[in-house]
Amino acid sequence: MSEPPPRDPDSDTEADRTPVPVRERVDGYFRNGVWVPRGTEPDPQPPSWRERLEGRFGISLEDRRLWIGAAAVVLLVVVIAVSASGGAPARKPREEREFLRAVAHGQAAVKDGNDITLVTAARDRASAVCALLPPGGAVKDWVGTITKVGTVLGGKQGQVAVKVADDVQLHTWSRASEDAKAHTLVDPNSDVYRELADLEKGDQVRFSGAFVPKGATCIHETSLFARNGMLTPGFVFRFTAVGPR
Numbered sequence: 001m002s003e004p005p006p007r008d009p010d011s012d013t014e015a016d017r018t019p020v021p022v023r024e025r026v027d028g029y030f031r032n033g034v035w036v037p038r039g040t041e042p043d044p045q046p047p048s049w050r051e052r053l054e055g056r057f058g059i060s061l062e063d064r065r066l067w068i069g070a071a072a073v074v075l076l077v078v079v080i081a082v083s084a085s086g087g088a089p090a091r092k093p094r095e096e097r098e099f100l101r102a103v104a105h106g107q108a109a110v111k112d113g114n115d116i117t118l119v120t121a122a123r124d125r126a127s128a129v130c131a132l133l134p135p136g137g138a139v140k141d142w143v144g145t146i147t148k149v150g151t152v153l154g155g156k157q158g159q160v161a162v163k164v165a166d167d168v169q170l171h172t173w174s175r176a177s178e179d180a181k182a183h184t185l186v187d188p189n190s191d192v193y194r195e196l197a198d199l200e201k202g203d204q205v206r207f208s209g210a211f212v213p214k215g216a217t218c219i220h221e222t223s224l225f226a227r228n229g230m231l232t233p234g235f236v237f238r239f240t241a242v243g244p245r
Contacts, residue, residue, distance in 0.1 A: 145163045
């Protein structure tokens with residue numbers, strides 16, 4: 001293979017003799033997406049978290065529109081959270097909380113007690129409950145969960161039971177023969193009856209009514225066994241209003 005002829009320097013064109021410009025490499029750094037040559041000004045401190053955030057997302061934290069948008073998002077989240085909490089338990093009225101406190105005290109007393117403890121704990125519970133209830137045993141706007149709703153066997157009268165705490169229920173009688181004097185069963189022509197028609201087991205409700213007394217005691221607990229009556233009590237109750245909370 002022959003070698004190319006030597007190049008004559010005199011034959012170079014003007015373009016060949018023009019030096020190719022070389023881009024100067026200047027020591028520096030990027031700050032907020034902008035190249036900052038070193039030496040042009042005193043080196044600043046490293047970018048703060050705010051500057052890094054603004055540079056990364058191309059925003060300015062001083063822009064009022066950004067804060068207005070963020071506030072709108074937060075407000076929307078709060079509204080959604082409040083709406084979603086519709087199934088959360090409602091706060092019980094003070095009178096209901098005190099009633100349950102008295103019941104819980106009796107439950108704790110008999111848990112490891114003997115037969116004498118059952119007698120004294122039941123008496124103490126009745127005294128505490130009757131002291132906080134008004135004459136007639138009426139209460140208003142208590143809250144609980146429906147555990148039973150329907151009609152009595154072979155009749156149209158309504159029966160209902162509401163759980164106000166774990167193992168604590170307020171209920172009507174379930175048979176007309178039991179209810180001859182208490183009148184807790186719900187009249188089919190009453191407003192309460194219509195309210196019950198829209199409810200089912202598991203619904204959280206707000207209700208009003210009155211405890212049914214037994215003898216000299218303002219409450220009537222219906223368990224067959226005394227220990228059950230203290231640990232898992234059910235109290236006879238006459239409902240005057242029941243509705244979803």
